[in-house]
Amino acid sequence: MNEQHFQLAKTLVNESYMKQAEQSRRCREKLIRKLLSNRRLPKDGWDEVTIRLFLQEIASMDSNNFIGNVGAGEREARIFSNIVRERNYSLGHGIGRSGDISAIQPKAAGSSLLAKLTECLVLDAIKVAGLQSVKRALVVPVATGMAMTLIFLALRTMKPHATKIILSRIDQKSCIKSIQAAGYEPIIIDNQVIEDEVITNIKSISNWLELEADKVLCIVSTMSCFAPRAPDDIVNIATLCQTFDVIHVVNNAYGIQSRQSNVWMESASSKGRVDIVVQSTDKNFMVPVGGAVLVAKRVDYLLKVAQIYPGRASAQIHIDLLVTLLQMGESTWRELLKQREELFPVLKNEFGKIAHKYGERLLETHHNPISMAITLDHLEAKGFSVEFFGSMLFTRFVSGTRVVARNNSKTKVCGIDFPNGFGAHCTNYPHSYLTAACALGMKKDDVVAFCNRLDECFQEAYKNLAFHRDET
Numbered sequence: 153m154n155e156q157h158f159q160l161a162k163t164l165v166n167e168s169y170m171k172q173a174e175q176s177r178r179c180r181e182k183l184i185r186k187l188l189s190n191r192r193l194p195k196d197g198w199d200e201v202t203i204r205l206f207l208q209e210i211a212s213m214d215s216n217n218f219i220g221n222v223g224a225g226e227r228e229a230r231i232f233s234n235i236v237r238e239r240n241y242s243l244g245h246g247i248g249r250s251g252d253i254s255a256i257q258p259k260a261a262g263s264s265l266l267a268k269l270t271e272c273l274v275l276d277a278i279k280v281a282g283l284q285s286v287k288r289a290l291v292v293p294v295a296t297g298m299a300m301t302l303i304f305l306a307l308r309t310m311k312p313h314a315t316k317i318i319l320s321r322i323d324q325k326s327c328i329k330s331i332q333a334a335g336y337e338p339i340i341i342d343n344q345v346i347e348d349e350v351i352t353n354i355k356s357i358s359n360w361l362e363l364e365a366d367k368v369l370c371i372v373s374t375m376s377c378f379a380p381r382a383p384d385d386i387v388n389i390a391t392l393c394q395t396f397d398v399i400h401v402v403n404n405a406y407g408i409q410s411r412q413s414n415v416w417m418e419s420a421s422s423k424g425r426v427d428i429v430v431q432s433t434d435k436n437f438m439v440p441v442g443g444a445v446l447v448a449k450r451v452d453y454l455l456k457v458a459q460i461y462p463g464r465a466s467a468q469i470h471i472d473l474l475v476t477l478l479q480m481g482e483s484t485w486r487e488l489l490k491q492r493e494e495l496f497p498v499l500k501n502e503f504g505k506i507a508h509k510y511g512e513r514l515l516e517t518h519h520n521p522i523s524m525a526i527t528l529d530h531l532e533a534k535g536f537s538v539e540f541f542g543s544m545l546f547t548r549f550v551s552g553t554r555v556v557a558r559n560n561s562k563t564k565v566c567g568i569d570f571p572n573g574f575g576a577h578c579t580n581y582p583h584s585y586l587t588a589a590c591a592l593g594m595k596k597d598d599v600v601a602f603c604n605r606l607d608e609c610f611q612e613a614y615k616n617l618a619f620h621r622d623e624t
Contacts, residue, residue, distance in 0.1 A: 197481030213262030282414030297326030299444035304334035370399035390424025406435035441470030
């Protein structure tokens with residue numbers, strides 16, 4: 153509806169009513185105009201009607217939605233199911249072109265606009281969270297592990313003779329597989345234990361670089377991880393990368409939500425080398441699994457990744473992310489970050505109380521701002537299976553916790569030996585433990601329910617132990 157259309161409509165409907173409708177429409181147009189001009193998160197979140205209107209306008213720019221369009225090619229965004237069409241807002245062309253995932257599509261001006269706007273808004277959201285030094289964001293429709301593989305493949309031309317990638321040990325298969333899938337040999341640097349905390353072994357990384365820096369493509373550090381592992385000593389790693397001229401890739405899967413993690417990364421970026429930082433879209437922005445956000449100070453690094461992605465890509469993650477960020481707005485995004493930070497000590501306190509009640513203790517992991525863990529040593533010493541304890545929580549509809557047993561030995565993980573324990577991010581960690589995390593979107597009610605169900609599990613475990621003792 154433009155001004156002329158409203159004038160014509162006034163001949164059919166009461167003029168004062170149409171003036172109200174026109175004012176409402178102009179308010180929405182103002183929001184869209186401001187978004188396209190500023191390319192930043194709106195201060196306050198948009199209502200659903202405005203978001204749908206905007207997506208409909210964007211979709212109308214794609215060739216498959218032109219009135220009278222005749223598709224004579226093999227890829228014409230034909231969608232059979234109305235359910236699928238509605239779920240995708242009639243956006244069927246995806247994003248990018250065969251040689252560059254960030255390229256503009258001639259057939260899909262709307263989808264291309266959507267992709268560019270999404271990257272502008274997510275970059276702004278990341279800066280609001282505290283990662284200020286990055287210059288550009290690239291959204292890729294693959295989860296964190298595959299995004300890492302794309303990065304390694306894209307960086308190959310920068311150091312074609314390199315055969316190895318150094319990984320500060322993180323016991324997640326996807327981290328190792330991402331390196332192997334790109335055709336590199338993972339050099340896994342075991343961490344060290346200081347009191348309860350598992351921390352980066354900077355000396356071992358430095359020794360490797362002194363011996364074989366010319367064969368190393370990059371170092372992969374990790375900033376979001378399960379306790380008792382701490383985020384890597386990113387400042388010292390960044391300094392080593394600068395000294396030895398080695399690329400530094402940061403796995404920051406769910407770290408954007410942590411203000412402290414962002415402070416450390418900013419410090420590392422100013423004192424050393426931080427080349428590409430990878431974030432999960434689902435863990436940080438509460439959208440379905442399937443995407444990652446890559447950010448960097450140097451735009452050319454991201455262009456290399458965009459150009460190595462083969463073919464076009466699904467726009468679904470961009471749609472989900474754009475809708476979510478528009479509906480959140482800057483104020484809600486800030487509030488969610490604040491709520492998570494305020495809830496972290498609450499969960500830590502209540503988690504620790506339950507541990508103490510049953511002779512366990514909260515592990516001291518001061519450098520981990522998201523995850524925490526309690527020992528299960530006392531329970532284990534009584535002869536109870538700590539792995540089964542984890543399943544007891546799951547049957548009570550508690551998801552996301554993680555149990556690691558001291559004797560959890562795996563001889564082969566992705567072809568690599570971990571004979572003295574896999575899961576604790578180091579060799580021979582001295583405790584069996586249970587982790588929990590205070591992540592974005594968690595609520596006080598979730599903390600209460602989790603701790604109540606954890607208490608029930610401990611009660612049942614000790615009841616079972618007493619029953620078996622009586623039988624004996």
